[in-house]
Amino acid sequence: xxxxxxxxKPFFRGIHVPDRKELARDRAIEVFDAPSVATIAxxxxxxKPSEPAVKAGDYVGMGQLIGKKSGFIGANIxxxxxxxxxxIEKRQSVNGITGDYVVIxxxxxDKAVFLEPLKDREKxxxxxxxxxxxxxxxxxxxxxVDVKLSPKTPVDTLVINAAECEPYLTCDFRLMVEKTEExxxxxxxxxxxxxxxxxxxxxxxxxxxxxxxxxxxxDMQTVVLKKAYPMGSEKHLIYCCTGRKVPTGxxxxxxxxxxxxxxxxxxxxEAVEKxxxxxERVMTVSGDGAENPxxxxxxxxxxxSEISEKCGVKENVKMFVSGGPMMGPAMLSTDVYTTxxxxxxxxxxxxxxxxxxxTPCINCGACADVCPMKLLPMQIDFYTxxxxxxxxxxxxxxxxxxxxxxxxxxxxxxxxxxQSITLCKAKLAEKRGGK
Amino acid sequence: xxxxxxxxxxxxxxxxxxxxxMLDVLIALIPATVAGLVYFGGRAAVTxxxxxxxxxxxxxxxxxxxxxxxxxxxxxxxxxxxxxxxLLGLTMPxxxxxxxxxxxxxGIFAVGAVKMLFGGTGKNIVNPAIAGRVFAFIAFSGSMVxxxxxxxxxxxxxxxxxxxxxxxxxxxxxxxxxAVGVSNLDLFLGTGVPGCIGETCKIALIAGGxxxxxxxxxxFQYPLIYIAVTGLVSVFMSGTDWNVxxxxxxxxxxILGAVFMAxxxxxxxxxxxASYVYFVLLGVVTALLRYGxxxxxxxxxxxxxxLIVPLLNAYIRPRPFGATPVIKMIKDKIEAxxxxxxxxxxxxx
Numbered sequence: 001x002x003x004x005x006x007x008x009k010p011f012f013r014g015i016h017v018p019d020r021k022e023l024a025r026d027r028a029i030e031v032f033d034a035p036s037v038a039t040i041a042x043x044x045x046x047x048k049p050s051e052p053a054v055k056a057g058d059y060v061g062m063g064q065l066i067g068k069k070s071g072f073i074g075a076n077i078x079x080x081x082x083x084x085x086x087x088i089e090k091r092q093s094v095n096g097i098t099g100d101y102v103v104i105x106x107x108x109x110d111k112a113v114f115l116e117p118l119k120d121r122e123k124x125x126x127x128x129x130x131x132x133x134x135x136x137x138x139x140x141x142x143x144x145v146d147v148k149l150s151p152k153t154p155v156d157t158l159v160i161n162a163a164e165c166e167p168y169l170t171c172d173f174r175l176m177v178e179k180t181e182e183x184x185x186x187x188x189x190x191x192x193x194x195x196x197x198x199x200x201x202x203x204x205x206x207x208x209x210x211x212x213x214x215x216x217x218x219d220m221q222t223v224v225l226k227k228a229y230p231m232g233s234e235k236h237l238i239y240c241c242t243g244r245k246v247p248t249g250x251x252x253x254x255x256x257x258x259x260x261x262x263x264x265x266x267x268x269x270e271a272v273e274k275x276x277x278x279x280e281r282v283m284t285v286s287g288d289g290a291e292n293p294x295x296x297x298x299x300x301x302x303x304x305s306e307i308s309e310k311c312g313v314k315e316n317v318k319m320f321v322s323g324g325p326m327m328g329p330a331m332l333s334t335d336v337y338t339t340x341x342x343x344x345x346x347x348x349x350x351x352x353x354x355x356x357x358x359t360p361c362i363n364c365g366a367c368a369d370v371c372p373m374k375l376l377p378m379q380i381d382f383y384t385x386x387x388x389x390x391x392x393x394x395x396x397x398x399x400x401x402x403x404x405x406x407x408x409x410x411x412x413x414x415x416x417x418x419q420s421i422t423l424c425k426a427k428l429a430e431k432r433g434g435k
Numbered sequence: 436x437x438x439x440x441x442x443x444x445x446x447x448x449x450x451x452x453x454x455x456x457m458l459d460v461l462i463a464l465i466p467a468t469v470a471g472l473v474y475f476g477g478r479a480a481v482t483x484x485x486x487x488x489x490x491x492x493x494x495x496x497x498x499x500x501x502x503x504x505x506x507x508x509x510x511x512x513x514x515x516x517x518x519x520x521x522l523l524g525l526t527m528p529x530x531x532x533x534x535x536x537x538x539x540x541x542g543i544f545a546v547g548a549v550k551m552l553f554g555g556t557g558k559n560i561v562n563p564a565i566a567g568r569v570f571a572f573i574a575f576s577g578s579m580v581x582x583x584x585x586x587x588x589x590x591x592x593x594x595x596x597x598x599x600x601x602x603x604x605x606x607x608x609x610x611x612x613x614a615v616g617v618s619n620l621d622l623f624l625g626t627g628v629p630g631c632i633g634e635t636c637k638i639a640l641i642a643g644g645x646x647x648x649x650x651x652x653x654x655f656q657y658p659l660i661y662i663a664v665t666g667l668v669s670v671f672m673s674g675t676d677w678n679v680x681x682x683x684x685x686x687x688x689x690i691l692g693a694v695f696m697a698x699x700x701x702x703x704x705x706x707x708x709a710s711y712v713y714f715v716l717l718g719v720v721t722a723l724l725r726y727g728x729x730x731x732x733x734x735x736x737x738x739x740x741x742l743i744v745p746l747l748n749a750y751i752r753p754r755p756f757g758a759t760p761v762i763k764m765i766k767d768k769i770e771a772x773x774x775x776x777x778x779x780x781x782x783x784x
Contacts, residue, residue, distance in 0.1 A: 017447055167447060235757060245757045319440045326445040333439075346446075354448030355440050359513065360557035362453055365705040374753040378705055400755045405445035412451045413557075419443040 005215045008202065008225040008240035013372045015406045017167050017229050017326070019206060024286045025170045027294035029178055032283075032310070034106055038081045038301035039091060040066065042100045044339040045142035047073030052102060054079075056087040061113030063277050066102050069131070075144045075340075076134035079104055080279040080299035082111040094304075094322040094336045095329050101337065104301070115275040126193040126272060133271035134278050134340075138263035139232065140323055142341040145264055149193050151253035158191045159241050159252075159259045160201040162210065163225055163232040166324025169344045171282040172262040174295045176203075176210040183262055184217050186269030190260050200241040204231055229326060230404035234259045236372055248400050263343070278340055283307075289317030289347030298338050305334040307345055319353040321346040326405045356414040367407035367417060373400045377407035377417045384420040389427045398424045453556070456700075457514035459650050463643035464521055464695065470636035474625060475529035479632045482538050483524035486567075489542030490520030497551040515556045516546050522564035522695060525633025526688060526734065527571065527579070534578050541567040561741040562702045565734045572734075622685035634688040644694040657703075657714050658693035664718025665689060665725075672726045689721070692733035702741040709751035716740060 043049035050067030054060055060079040067077030083105045091101040115132060118125055131146040139161060164172045175183055191199050199220040203211050206227050215222040223241045225231050235246045237259060244255040252259055263281060270276040279300050286293040291312025320331040323344050367377040380396030392398050401421050408417040471479045494516040498508045520542055530537055545567030550559045572579055621627050625635030648655045662684055669683035670676065697703060697717055704710045721736040
């Protein structure tokens, strides 16, 4: 019995979704062809969009800065190809939001312009390198990592999110299996930047290969987690790994923890050891509608339609999803472009994707039973439909919602609970902003 | 691929639907229905058919009056009114054929006035089947009581072929099992015990309940709490006479009510803590009402308690994950009060 492996604290709520990871889990990471025209978003993270650092006609190398961080919460953006900037144009993101994009014509020379090598591996050097390399949380939210590594409250544990609880996605799993050493170095660098000794890696039970590889690391605690959704939620991961509860309305740092993702650790390794800024990532292409599912190293700014062409789309595809099927948005068209946070591209068939119309709520309480935050989604939905957002917050507890979608997954009436919750949150924010 | 669908997250959904749940309830009611037909024969069959037909027809006519397209109605139909109709029929005595209008009118009242008038599925405040039964009892009290007949099988213990009386529970509450001449086993199997069509054969009801629990339609704790609390309070009211426990649990419509009526989603609380409170209160109210009125009151108790469900929903809620535990919260409040009092005192000086 390896002492470095610990069982996670029980996690009673949440849901058990068929994970469908078998579609792509055994496919090794392949390098995806660089796009002939890279269309790179200037807003790939939470926070202010970056300011363009290039103009039409400029020649940029691969890894050259094209978007400069603006504001405290922001990140640098880098070119993923070498070539000539065609211009800065308006395009739509996967969410359908219009923003500025730098369009670069690829000259196929891949002239690399990387960062300066680092002299040492001290705390400040690593953090400034992370800022420089534009690394954001690659689990999906895209929160700048340097901000997370400078918490306001004392922190003693770094929790690595290797749960990958979203169905279909296997990109983190492949990184863990294929790039174990690199990821471990990245994790150690993150711990150093944070100034903590204690490292917990939370891995779901359905990845035994990864658990075995990671439990060999002497300086880390591997926590085997139950297979449940949303295990990868920060608050629940912290609870299962350390037994601490993040107080409501507080940040993980208030419980003395910082959570980072596997892909983020790998990006940190590349930035520090290889001087490579963040301009590409591993992405899972999956779903019953994909002819060749797999894991690909995709450069930022690659069009989704290029990926779908390469991987093949079956006739019966009904829905394209960017990211995981539980939280990722459905795409209006595939003429959108990958970013630092594009973890998946799913082609779902009618059989997989739910398209039922909502029916009246029958008050069955299934949503409340599975809500990992112990909220009352049916009440939020009810009061939001009635336009009483204050009551939705008071009785339903909408402000604690992590938008995981467990409630809508189990709802027998197929109600759009997440939509109501999102609307309610937006309305409440609007109201507070107005005051 | 011609069209892509855009929908809200999550894109994966459990396959269970409202329709599926209602179908499960109908399946769970099959044993009780069959038992009722075997025990009470043709009169039971007519009562059941009439109540189911009138309930379903009421929903269709209501929606047609609202100028809903017939195809849409068929598509929307989620079996809720069929469940209502069947439950309503099962809670009625096997009525004489000349009383055909009772199940018909009760079905119309249950679905029309109690469910559709309030907005249809999911919007009713009280359980329509219960309301329909109570309506029948109040409007046609004489006919309803005259409807009691003995089942096709006599009592196993005493061999009494015919048992005369309104309902054994009435006498039970007054005099005990010996006065009635049936044993606990008789009550359990429904042999020799007159009663409503669906309530006499407990083994059929329990089989249905086990099916519902296995299909995860209901939680086993809730009916168990209700039944146990009713039994215990009855024992307590009779001066801790433990012989009262089984008859009060097995007699009357308690098991039917606990498994199929009280657990109705729409009219029971929507979260676990509130549900526990609800079912305990329901047990207490049932036992007390029985003790006070000496008649079978499960339906009245559920009807009354349905009315306080919105209150329970509003005031008893689970605390969010990560919220300060209640005890600590109270302690903190007391300490804060103390601190402010000390401060005030200091300020005053």
